[in-house]
Each structure stands twice: as structure tokens, then as C-alpha cells.
Amino acid sequence: MSVNVYMIFNGNCEEAVAYYAKVFGTEPDGLSRFGDMASEHGQDMPEEMKSRIMHANLDIHGSAVMFSDAMSDAPITIGQNINVTVISNDLNKITEEFKLLAQDGKVQMELQETFWSLGYGIVEDKYGVVWMFNHDDGRQ
Template identity: 45%
Template sequence: MPVQPYLNFPGTCEEAVRFYQSVFSTEAPETMRFSDMPADPEYPLPEEAADRILHTRLTIAGTTVMFSDTFPGMEHTVGTNVTLAVLTDSRENVKQWFHALAENGTVGMELQETFWSPLYGTVTDRFGISWQFNLESD
């Protein structure tokens, strides 16, 4: 079960990923943009979000590093734009770890099914560290 760094950018993700790809001579990544998400009439996608990167990743020196842009209008602070992503096949572990970190912390997104995962959620623990939990299969 890998724990992977996840870096966020304020609309400059594509430029950053190209730079890191060049520096570390990695393969070109597959990229998902906000416009690739399933449409939700209750939450229409703003035009300025369409071309931003929703998710991509590079393998750098044997470690997967994941990247995305923030949604337009979301706060972005250099230095705190890194989260730790936990990917696992254990639903019980996702729930146990998420709820333990949420104690005296702040839940960003409750555990729920998403179009990319049967169970996903985000939490910032009491020490200010942001975590993403992603159930890879069910």
C-alpha cells in the first residue's frame, strides 16, 4: 500500500508537470481535466475550470507523485499545497484510518463513492497534515 505525495497548483499544474517530466526524464503522463468529469447539472463546471488538470501523475525516482490544479477560487498556499494520498484495497483500513485522523481534525470530504473510487475522502489531521484516502477496488 503506497502513500504518495499529491501536489496542488493554482492553474499551473500542466506547466509544472511538463517541467518535472523534463527534469526527471519520465514518460509523458495520462492527464484528466476537470472537463473530463461526468457532468452534474446541480454543479455546472465553470468555463475557467474546464482545461485545468483534475489529476495526473509521474513516477520520479521510483515514487509516484500525483498532481492537480485547484478549482478556480479555491485557496492555494505555497508550502501547504501538499497532501498525502493513501491507496489501499482495504475498505476497513480506509474507514479506520480516516476516522482516527478526523478526531480533533477537519474533514474536507466525507468518505463516499466517487466516479474514480468506491470510497474516497479527505481529512486534515490535528497536526495540520492533509490526507486523501482512496479505495482502489472493492
């Protein structure tokens, strides 16, 4: 289990990843774009989203720092673009933690199966902190 930082950008994620990689002398470990994602039936992705970064990862001094662009219809505010990410191979544990934070918080994305995980969800807690939960089942 690990707790990591996840930074969200407004379309300039690729530029930010290159910048941080240069500063910290590292290379991105995988870089996927929204256009690489299989589209769900009936859900067309806006053309401007296809080239945006869906996920990138840098190893900075032994810690995983993750990056993504926001959806074009949901821009973020700089300063509020850093989330806490809980990654675990224990789906029951993250499900319970997610539910506890959601009791007094606001669910942004229900904990659900995705193409990369059996359980991924986003919840803002009662203090305004955004938590991303990801079950690491080896799909990534």
C-alpha cells in the first residue's frame, strides 16, 4: 500500500511532466493519452481531449508522483490541483476507507471497475481534500 501525490493540469500536463523530469533528473514511466483509451459506447471524447495526458508517472527520489490533465469541461484551479492517491492491492480496505470519507464528504466518482483497475474512485472529504483510491491488481 502506498500514498502518493497526483497533480492535475489544464491541458499542459505533458509540458509539466517534461519540466519536472528535467529538474529531478528522471524520465516518465509510461505516458498515456485520453485518445489511447477505449471509448465507451455512446460516449464520444471531444477532439481536444485526445492529445491530453490521461496518466503519467515520475519517480522522484523514490516516490511515485503522478500527473494528468483535467477534462476540458472540468478545468481545475491551480493550487487545488494536487490530490492524495491511495494505492493498494486490498480492495476491501480501500472500499471501506472510501466509504468512510464519503460519509461526510462528496463523491466525485464512485469506486468502480475501470479498464486499469477493479476499483478506482474519487472522493472529496469534509475538509476539501480530494482522495483518489486505486486498487492495484496488476493491470497497469
